[in-house]
Amino acid sequence: MSGKRRRFGGGFKAGVALEALRGQRTINEIASTHGVHPHQVTAWKKQAQEGLPQVMEDGRTKEGRDAEALTDRLYQEIGQLKVELDWVKKTFGLSQR
16 A cells, blocks of 8 residues: 555546546546546546536526525615614604604
8 A cells, every 4th residue: 555645636537537428438448547446437427427517507597596695685684674773763762864
């Protein structure tokens, strides 16, 4: 055993996964070429397949939903603060403007 764990960057993993997704060579050939275990190549391929729908998702719709949720939350907070301000004015007899 080597004693030190090898770490691979995202670019390397993506390249190996794409090569596995192409299917032009076997998993064992790809693993031996890149010096990794075939199970690791299979795991990276699976991660790539599962992550692709998220990568290809339309970002505009997600941004729109996030902005709408923020707007709704802010309007709710404004309403809450208005109710509290009205209560304070009523309780302490301050004039309503």
